[in-house]
Amino acid sequence: MRWLVNIWKTLNKPTQYLTLGTVSITAFIMGIVFWGGFNTALEATNTEEFCIGCHSMESKPYQELQETVHWSNHSGVRATCPDCHVPHSWGRKVARKIEASHDVWGWVFQTVNTSEKFEDKRLEMASREWKRFERDDSLACKNCHNYDSMKWDTMSKLAQKQMKRAAKKDQSCVDCHKGIAHKLPDMGTARAPELIAEVGLGISSLKVGGSYFASLTKPLFFNENTDVEAGMLNVATKVNVLENKLNRTKISIAGWRKKIGAGRVIYYDFGINMLSAQLTKDAALEEGVISGYEEKEDPLTGLKWQRVEVVIWTENDYLLDEIQPLWDYAKTTYSSSCSVCHTQPEEAHFDANTWPGMFQGMIAFVNMDQDTQALIQKYLQKHSSTFVKADH
Template structure:
């Protein structure tokens, strides 16, 4: 321990022979050496060579980049990994480097060390990066692509219209240009990770006779212990829990159905084509599953509708006690994603039965997973002129 005491004594004893100038100069030189070493190491980690040194990146997204205009083009200007994915200003760059510790941990644990694991996590990874671009207005893109430098006359009429509107609002590039440098995730088969991250997966215990709302589209079952699906419970559907067993809950769904065929589809309200649930043919014919209370003829179509109550089981996960978080997420998603090409119509601009056709026409221009698509459509229908005082 003597050597440690000697070092400590040397560090804490005032200098007897060194001048203040010598100490200051030595400190300055040591500071320059430290800063130079730190900055050199920082810049090494800020190169494409470093990024693709891990096979997770080199074998997946880098191979995709090589087939795009950002990698090879007539002007010979290449956008490298850090050009797009590392902030250019120093403060945000350091913050991003600190966040990269998660990526180091993922490398050590083999989180995406196979192509299969990467594809499974692809939407989650892309969602994080899209959120970052949304938050900073695609600042990295705008280091090269400036609205002020664009030659509008060289664009097509449609591009001029969209880009000029984007320039007026200083719109984030990622709103329109997802998938421009890497392949898009499989949006159709995902389970809405951004939605669940915002609203949560819901409680695991339930009060009988209390109301809850499905936060995803969920399978239905005829009993608590069968694996045979009896249909689907649509997202944002109000249910009343009447029993629970293990990992499942038994519930009632109030609604209407058309008296045609087996009457497998349960609708939100009379005359409104807004699905709450749909059953298999066998489930719809099973005694005790559907109870009928009244009949009513739709004057517009001449079809007879029945007010019904569905009694069925579903998994206990992804049920919320309050529907408002779902509507908040749907409203935000509609406001951002559906304003890319034009000013989106107000929710009350159309009635509940018109919105599905209008909304389906927009889907070719956005990247929604199936649950988000169903949620936004239901949000528009339930906030349409049919149910709003602010009729168009």
């Protein structure tokens, strides 16, 4: 440590021979050298060769890029990796480099070094990039594609309608244009990584007698040991914990069912087609699983409904102790995703039984996984005119 102490003393010792001007000029020159070296190193990481330097990038996303119009087109303009993934302004560029430490971590621990690992992570990585593009209003796209420079008369009527609306709002490009440089992830069967990132994995310790809400669609089981599924618990469904055993929890679900067949579909309330759970036929007929109470006839359809309680088992994960985080996420996602093509209807514009048909007509135009679809549909039903006292 003595040499370190000596250096510190030397640096703190007043100069005897150098003038203030000499010190200032020297510091200025050293600053220029440091800045030049730092900026040169920064720019060296902004080349396509650097980006595809690891096998996982060269073998997948780079090959996919070569199959798109951003690689080869009639104008001969090519978009490289840093054109889209590194901001042009210096401040945002440095921030992006700090964020890229996540990529270095993945490279060191080889999280996407095989095709199978890459596909498993594709949606997570794509979601992260989409969120960054949305945060920056797709500035990387707009560095080349400018609304003010577009020739509307060369577009189809439908494209004109959509693009002019987007230009008026200066809309983020990735709201509509996902999957144009790389293949789209499988959005249909994914487990909603953005939703889980927002609301968490659930409560670590469930209390017997407590009430919780499913943050994902979850499998149901006959008991704490079997792997044979007895049905599915729908997202945002309220359950009461009856018993805990290792990784399984015995729950009760209150609701209504239609007196048709085995009556295996459980709904939120009488006469309202808002799903809470779907049991297998064997589970619905199993003694002790469903307890029936009062019966009522729906005057609109003539169907008989029965108030029931379901006692069944599920896994401990993805259970929240409050519903509001789910509604907040659903509201934000509905507002951002479903306003791409038009102004979305207010939640209370339709009743609970009308919303499913209306919403299913909307989701054909957006990329949305099944869990998020189910959550937003239930959010719209729960906040519909059926439950909101308003005239429509």
